Amino acid sequence: MKYIQISLEEFFKIGPGPSSSHTIGPMRAALxxxxxxxxxxxxxxxxxxxxxxxxxxxxSATGKGHGTLKAILAGLLNYTPDKCTPEVFNPLFEEKKEYELFIKDKKINFKLEDIKFGPIEHQFPHPNTLVFNLLDAEQKVLFSQTYYSIGGGFILWPGxxxxxxxxxxxxxxxxxxxxIIQETSHSFAEIILENEMSLTGKTREKVFFYLRKVLNVMEMAVKRGLKTKGELPGSIKLKRKAPKIYERASFLAETPDRFLMFLNAYSLAAAEENAAGHLVVTAPTSGSAGVIPGVLYILRHHFHFDIQSLLEGLLVAAGIGYLIKQNASISGAEVGCMGEIGSASAMAAAMIAHVNGYSIQVIENAAEIALEHHLGMTCDPVGGLVQIPCIERNAMGAVKAFNAYILASSGDPKSQKVSLDQIIKVMAETGRDLPLKYRETALGGLATTLAQC
Ligand code: SF4
Structure with a gap:
């Protein structure tokens, strides 16, 4: 088994929503x-x-609703995900159907019809596969490259x-x-930080600079989402909910309901921004990009944790995400929604435990409990859009993260029966046993039951 070698910039990617595997991954493949x-x-x-x-x-099944066509065009036009603002991204293929690409000095016209929808069942090793071909006038392939979009905006290619x-x-x-923690007395956050510095050659300051940028983008997504009303783009005409819940919470007296309403509003706000194709951070994916921002926002603005603690919390969240990515998957197409919302919830639960000063055992238990209670969760987005059930799932994932932290930090942490490693293994097995119709194909479950909504 290879050691974990993932960097924070690879993991917490900044880019346009709505789906890291269907948007950021294909954009990076095109680039x-x-x-x-x-x-x-x-x-x-x-x-x-x-x-x-x-x-x-x-x-092929859900790429249209997930922004894959725009993302491919953006990549071929040489936009990197972090520079692909909504002003650039949203009008692609809307205002015109044909674009000029430049390869060295050569001009090539690229049309919507140049992107083809192949079979949903195929023999490639990863469910999210795309093939780029360079063709001559007789449609002969001059050069071809296959890519696998493996979740969270990560891509692979043969060789x-x-x-x-x-x-x-x-x-x-x-x-x-x-x-390692026992032998070195280092914290979880410190270990992730030192590995990051070694992997990327960055100084400690530069690593924290990037984490600060991540926190800013997450906060901006929450703030924009709280202010933006109206319908989200797409055929189902879903209305945004975050501003309403936020307003209701703002007028309530100090009750537990109020805390839950704020947490829901913050997570929904970032998830709705993702669904609108605006800039978010993959945490670990774009579909689940509301869970950690919602939790961070409440930790900062309600519990008043300082920025440094929150940035260290992000290091811990990343560490949990690395373990899940390495030993299972963070891709809805591979293991269903537990890979996305389940992973985000586990990362957030560990982050809450860390900022509250709990031991590594409590951090592990919090992540384990959060992931355990997402097992079996299908990925069946209605209309192939990252909206139903995705947006509310972010709010539910954030609430479950808090609950997992409460359960983990009560009682003797050593009496926990299930380890994080065990639950990650179970998640990988369960996810791979899920029929194809429940793995981001919109062919079953909610997607077909509510097809007309
Ligand atoms: S159902 Fe879950 S895994 Fe599937 S697209 Fe929505 S958020 Fe992602």
Whole structure:
């Protein structure tokens, strides 16, 4: 088993919603393809007439509603996800159907019809697959590259070489991580931080600078979402709910309901911004980009935790996410919604336990409890949009994170029967046993029952 070697910039990616695997991943694939073809021999480029992209699996089933077509075009136009503002992203393929791409000095026209929807069931090793082809005038393939969008905006391609570095702290599981913590007396956050510095060559200040940026983007998503009313884009004409709940909570007396209403409002606000295609942070995915921002917002603005504690909390959240990504999956297309909302809730629960000063055992238990109570959760987005059930699931994931923290921090933490490593393994097995119709294809469950809504 390889040691965990994921960086914070790879994990907490800033980019447009609504779906990291269907939006940020394909955009990064298009950018990589663009780079590849820019390095091809001129003789090959001279013969090039068209670029064709074929979507497979979940990308083919729900890519349209998830913004995949716009994302591919944005990448081919050389936009990176963090620079792809809503002003750039939303009008793509809306205002015009044909665009000019430039490969070196060569101009190629790219149309909506150049993106094709391939079969949902296929033989590629990952459910979210896309193939880019460079074609000549006779439709002969001159150059081809296959990509897998594996969740959270991460991409792979056949033969991709991953350079393994020697990090200060090598671990593949929570059991190994706890052993390191015991031997070094370092905190969870410190271990993730030192590995990050070694992996990226960044100073401590630079790592925290990036985390501050992540926190800002998350907070901006909450703030915008609380202020924005009206309908979300898409066929189901779903109305935003966050501003209403926020207003109700603001006029309530100090009661437990009020806390829950604020937490719901903050998570909904960021999730609604994601559904609108606005800038969010993959935490761990865009579909689940409301859980951690909602929790962070309440920790900062209601419980008044200082920024430094929250940034360290993000390091802990990332550490839990790394373990899940490495040993199971954070992709709804691979393991259902437990990989997205379940992972986000586990990360948030661990973050709450950390900022409240609890031990690694309580942090682990909080993450375990949150993940355990998302087991079996299907991914069946209505209309192929990241709206129903996704938006409310973010609010539910945030509430469950708080509850998991309460359960984990009460009683003897050593008496916990199930470990985080065990539940991650169970999640991977359960997720892979889910029929295809419950893995981001919109072919079953809520997606078909509510198809007419
Ligand atoms: S149901 Fe869950 S996993 Fe599926 S798209 Fe929505 S948030 Fe993502």
């Amino acid at each position: 990589h393809f663009l780079e590849q073809i820019n390095n091809l021999e001129s003789t090959l480029l001279d013969k090039t007439k068209r670029i064709e992209v074929i979507l497979y699996g979940s990308l 991709k070489k991953v350079e393994e570095k020697t990090l200060p702290y090598s671990f593949t599981s929570m059991a190994e991580l706890k052993k």
